[in-house]
Amino acid sequence: MKKLLPTSTAGSLPKPSWLAEPEKLWSPWKLEGEELVQGKQDALRLSLQEQQHAGIDIVSDGEQTRQHFVTTFIEHLSGVDFNNRQTVRIRDRYDASVPTVVGAVARQKPVFVEDAKFLRAQTKQPIKWALPGPMTMIDTLYDDHYKSREKLAWEFAKILNEEAKELEAAGVDIIQFDEPAFNVFFDEVNEWGVATLERAIEGLKCETAVHICYGYGIKANTDWKKSLGTEWRQYEEAFPKLQKSSIDMISLECHNSHVPIDLIELIRGKKVMVGAIDVASETIETPEEVASTLRKALQFVDADKLFPCTNCGMAPLSRAVARGKLAALSAGAEIVRRELSN
Numbered sequence: 015m016k017k018l019l020p021t022s023t024a025g026s027l028p029k030p031s032w033l034a035e036p037e038k039l040w041s042p043w044k045l046e047g048e049e050l051v052q053g054k055q056d057a058l059r060l061s062l063q064e065q066q067h068a069g070i071d072i073v074s075d076g077e078q079t080r081q082h083f084v085t086t087f088i089e090h091l092s093g094v095d096f097n098n099r100q101t102v103r104i105r106d107r108y109d110a111s112v113p114t115v116v117g118a119v120a121r122q123k124p125v126f127v128e129d130a131k132f133l134r135a136q137t138k139q140p141i142k143w144a145l146p147g148p149m150t151m152i153d154t155l156y157d158d159h160y161k162s163r164e165k166l167a168w169e170f171a172k173i174l175n176e177e178a179k180e181l182e183a184a185g186v187d188i189i190q191f192d193e194p195a196f197n198v199f200f201d202e203v204n205e206w207g208v209a210t211l212e213r214a215i216e217g218l219k220c221e222t223a224v225h226i227c228y229g230y231g232i233k234a235n236t237d238w239k240k241s242l243g244t245e246w247r248q249y250e251e252a253f254p255k256l257q258k259s260s261i262d263m264i265s266l267e268c269h270n271s272h273v274p275i276d277l278i279e280l281i282r283g284k285k286v287m288v289g290a291i292d293v294a295s296e297t298i299e300t301p302e303e304v305a306s307t308l309r310k311a312l313q314f315v316d317a318d319k320l321f322p323c324t325n326c327g328m329a330p331l332s333r334a335v336a337r338g339k340l341a342a343l344s345a346g347a348e349i350v351r352r353e354l355s356n
């Protein structure tokens with residue numbers, strides 16, 4: 015019998031301090047050359063072991079080989095000039111210095127396929143691999159070539175599909191696309207955002223997921239959240255279209271967030287990764303708190319479609335806090351599993 019409520023994380027986990035400065039986004043590597051290659055693999059092994067010790071069912075690489083969930087992917091593409099940087103407003107929220115698209119974008123070589131093979135060789139557990147979604151990619155760049163967000167998104171969707179097919183062949187069980195931009199650009203989501211996401215998953219036989227969140231616990235995000243009022247209804251905009259889409263799973267934020275839980279009803283029929291861990295707080299949830307979030311979600315998701323998860327990545331947290339949160343997630347899921355089997 016398949017285990018009910020398999021746990022997983024949204025993606026990133028903290029890196030060891032010998033690899034990159036901890037509790038920081040875009041933290042530069044501390045090693046170089048062959049040492050960096052080895053160091054990333056060792057960090058991946060550690061991250062996997064921490065997930066296993068915490069009892070996480072669907073494991074990941076903890077994004078140990080990437081500096082950032084979007085830019086590391088883009089760095090591997092041609093047509094993007096990293097020396098030519100422009101300041102743009104990311105997700106309509108904060109300014110960042112980003113690279114410029116100067117020509118046709120293309121993927122000359124695989125990006126994460128070797129890392130995925132490495133992870134696959136370390137474990138027999140199901141593995142999930144995260145990629146940035148097309149809309150979130152274009153939102154982290156300055157485009158001086160296509161001059162159209164939609165056009166560039168279609169190009170990235172094609173590239174992501176190439177990468178996803180090779181990740182699938184490497185043995186990845188779930189490929190997840192991170193689309194925090196879906197919570198911001200509602201007209202575009204409905205005009206072409208979901209369509210480009212479906213292009214990115216075209217022909218895949220493994221499970222596919224989209225992760226939509228309110229971001230890491232960094233200041234720009236927490237300030238933005240304060241401006242959203244008491245009820246966060248952003249999911250209402252993208253969910254109806256996603257419910258009709260070919261994507262299998264949707265990863266969303268629940269615990270400590272102001273998202274009305276009944277919005278999950280809008281994606282009835284999909285598998286749902288329910289965020290039961292707040293990544294913007296250092297406070298470790300109790301198993302009972304996790305269980306309570308899962309019980310609320312069960313009103314709108316069938317038990318066999320519920321996947322307990324974190325709200326977002328945990329890269330900016332300390333390793334001790336992240337480990338505590340993973341253990342709480344497992345323990346909370348176990349409480350509800352026992353209730354369901356009674």
Ligand SMILES: [Zn+2]
Nearest residue numbers: 227229326327
């Ligand atoms: Zn996220």
